[in-house]
């Protein structure tokens with residue numbers, strides 16, 4: 001039995017998904033130091049601070065990775 005015939009349909013009705021508002025990160029003051037990250041979706045540099053929402057301003061992706069620094073870091077361990 002065809003399930004579409006139960007409802008007298010020839011094809012599935014096409015419904016448009018509701019458009020959700022895009023949350024934009026708030027504007028950050030220039031005195032806070034920003035860290036450079038790379039968006040995993042669009043591969044562009046993203047500058048984020050500690051009070052900013054983690055979101056790419058170019059594609060609204062929420063996953064970023066930290067860039068590799070050329071300066072070595074030394075940690076003192078006991």
Ligand SMILES: [Zn+2]
Nearest residue numbers: 039042056059
């Ligand atoms: Zn992106």
